[in-house]
Amino acid sequence: MTGMATTADRGGVPAGEGTQVGRGRRAVAAVDERLGLDALRYPVPEHANNLAWSLGGLTAVSLAVLIVTGVLLSQFYSPTPEVANASVRYIVEDIFLGRFIRSLHFWTAQAMYVLAALHLVRVFFHGSYKRPREANWLIGVSMFGLTSLAIFTGTALKWDQEAYEALAHNLEVADLFGGAGLWFSSAFAEQTPILVRLYAAHVMLIPGLLLALLAVHALLIKKHKISSHPALPSEVPDTPAALAVPRQPVPGTALAAGPGETYVEKTEPFTQHLRRLGAFALVLLAGLTVLSVLFPPPVGPTPVAGIEVTKPMWVFWWMFTLENWFGLTGIVWGAALLFGVLAAVPFVDRNPARSWRARPIAMALAAAVLLAIVVLSVLMAFTTPAAHLGMSP
Amino acid sequence: MAGCRSGLRTRVARSLCTTCAVLLTLLVVGTGTARAHEGEETAEASESVRQAIALIVNEPDDMDMIADKVADALEAEDTTGVDLELVTDAQAALDLDQMMRARTLLERAIGARSDLAGTDVRPILQVPPGESTVPLAVGSETGTNVVTDELPGRGSLTGADIALLGLAAGLAVTGVLLSVRFRPPDSVRELRRRARFAGGS
Numbered sequence A: 001m002t003g004m005a006t007t008a009d010r011g012g013v014p015a016g017e018g019t020q021v022g023r024g025r026r027a028v029a030a031v032d033e034r035l036g037l038d039a040l041r042y043p044v045p046e047h048a049n050n051l052a053w054s055l056g057g058l059t060a061v062s063l064a065v066l067i068v069t070g071v072l073l074s075q076f077y078s079p080t081p082e083v084a085n086a087s088v089r090y091i092v093e094d095i096f097l098g099r100f101i102r103s104l105h106f107w108t109a110q111a112m113y114v115l116a117a118l119h120l121v122r123v124f125f126h127g128s129y130k131r132p133r134e135a136n137w138l139i140g141v142s143m144f145g146l147t148s149l150a151i152f153t154g155t156a157l158k159w160d161q162e163a164y165e166a167l168a169h170n171l172e173v174a175d176l177f178g179g180a181g182l183w184f185s186s187a188f189a190e191q192t193p194i195l196v197r198l199y200a201a202h203v204m205l206i207p208g209l210l211l212a213l214l215a216v217h218a219l220l221i222k223k224h225k226i227s228s229h230p231a232l233p234s235e236v237p238d239t240p241a242a243l244a245v246p247r248q249p250v251p252g253t254a255l256a257a258g259p260g261e262t263y264v265e266k267t268e269p270f271t272q273h274l275r276r277l278g279a280f281a282l283v284l285l286a287g288l289t290v291l292s293v294l295f296p297p298p299v300g301p302t303p304v305a306g307i308e309v310t311k312p313m314w315v316f317w318w319m320f321t322l323e324n325w326f327g328l329t330g331i332v333w334g335a336a337l338l339f340g341v342l343a344a345v346p347f348v349d350r351n352p353a354r355s356w357r358a359r360p361i362a363m364a365l366a367a368a369v370l371l372a373i374v375v376l377s378v379l380m381a382f383t384t385p386a387a388h389l390g391m392s393p
Numbered sequence B: 001m002a003g004c005r006s007g008l009r010t011r012v013a014r015s016l017c018t019t020c021a022v023l024l025t026l027l028v029v030g031t032g033t034a035r036a037h038e039g040e041e042t043a044e045a046s047e048s049v050r051q052a053i054a055l056i057v058n059e060p061d062d063m064d065m066i067a068d069k070v071a072d073a074l075e076a077e078d079t080t081g082v083d084l085e086l087v088t089d090a091q092a093a094l095d096l097d098q099m100m101r102a103r104t105l106l107e108r109a110i111g112a113r114s115d116l117a118g119t120d121v122r123p124i125l126q127v128p129p130g131e132s133t134v135p136l137a138v139g140s141e142t143g144t145n146v147v148t149d150e151l152p153g154r155g156s157l158t159g160a161d162i163a164l165l166g167l168a169a170g171l172a173v174t175g176v177l178l179s180v181r182f183r184p185p186d187s188v189r190e191l192r193r194r195a196r197f198a199g200g201s
Helices: A023-035 A037-041 A052-074 A084-094 A098-125 A134-157 A161-176 A178-184 A194-224 A270-294 A314-326 A328-348 A360-380 B002-032 B045-058 B063-075 B084-095 B099-109 B159-181 B188-199
Strands: A043-045 A267-269
Touching: A023 A037, A037 A270, A043 A270, A052 A098, A052 A194, A052 A270, A084 A098, A098 A134, A098 A270, A098 A314, A098 A360, A098 B159, A134 A161, A134 A194, A134 A314, A134 A328, A161 A178, A161 A194, A161 A328, A267 A270, A270 B159, A314 A328, A314 A360, A328 A360, B045 B063, B045 B084, B045 B099, B063 B084, B063 B099, B084 B099
Parallel strands: none
Antiparallel strands: A043 A267
8 A cells, every 4th residue: 555655645746746846836736635726726717817807806805904904903902982992092002013003904994995896886887797697796785785884883993973973873873763773773782882782793793794795706706707708709608698598609709810810818727817816916905005104094082972073984975965965864765775776786787788888778877876976975075064863872 | 880889879978967967956956955953952961061072172163062062061950970160160261262271171070080182091990089980881872081182193104104115115016016927918908809800890
């Protein structure tokens, strides 16, 4: 038996080749054999190896940075109302690189929001949510909602005036829902500071859901493959129209393309995509580092109930304007409308075409939604914070 | 084909114009009807004093709101734990535009420790004289005894900051070089050009 070393015994390297292959490669092969990492080498079309098609990956990189910085911050943060604000000041002033880590967490959260939004726009623009990817679109929209929730709960944790006013909005919106909003109200656990419950949601519930959905999102991408570019012929068509008939290679993926030329879109292993994503991630991290050093967020005054004098983070500005117009219900209806529309997209848009040129109605509606959010956000600059809340302690 | 594209562009342009018009109308009508609800007054003098201090810290220019809160404290039914004489002195200081003095007097009026620097808040859980325990906040209570000043985001750059900026520069250069090295053989533009030729259009 000892004289019959198999490929497996040698860590996946065929007998006789061991001397020609470096130790590093043999180690990778050994790990690959046991963990099946080779599954990551599934083919990806080369059009997906650019920045626009890497936005989802960069969102995931942001999540990873947030988890690392969040774990570090949680070692020093105290989620009790009396000392929460003071513990943030302690992190900023007394912990080595504490100000930077907190600032990196702050900026990365916003980067994740922006990247997720751009990823959604890219997917919409290329019609990548159409059959068979409707479920993955819904998962993506859910993850975008969870990202917003994570930013909201993170805002509340610093426990300054802005944080408390944001929390007060949360409580009053929960009241609007009556019994259905009980879990989000302080009445659910009266003897527990709601800050502690928000902390639990921020560090456990929301990231846990995000990671679970991310895993399903990635598996579905692998199953359905990265969508073809609507402007390019595809070897395996995935448009709704093409899916209606039995799958066959599209004649044209390897056609003569002028004198001496042939159109063939190459594929590359997903690991190559990961490499380029890693390169983009380095640039992203560099930008976030610069922002974190030059523009660290302040720590606001300790909160007092009963006044409403601050404005929320820019992510929520469009809701802020709606609230000023329609009261607290404006927030509820605005958020419900946005996420309702996003969730309905693959079911309402029955146009089989994926190119934006062939989808004028969808493009006009998307432009209207984006424009509305931008206009509502810009209007916030001209709005004075107005009291909408009882905010009794 | 050209006519079809032209028609498409016209439809898109019309849709966008209609959208802009609707949003503009909303903007004009909406800003005119912006609601501004006043916060509810509290019946406890101590809460009004704490709100007045918070307004001095957050909105020092809004003298009307600050004066209102101080007046609320003086007119409150429940004045437990508040030295009204000091609140009256604070009101006089506000009339003289002496904001810092007014804040200090209000803090003394509710027994809160003066902390104008906003940096010494860590021993906040010290048991007050004459009491055996600290009442901890529950539910949505703020737990705030002392309203601190804002801690600014950044002062002057430190050595660590410079090192981090240098690291960021290195990361950026490495990232750009690697992204160029790992770029796909053909750009999307090139693929589209070939596809057009292949399609014969």
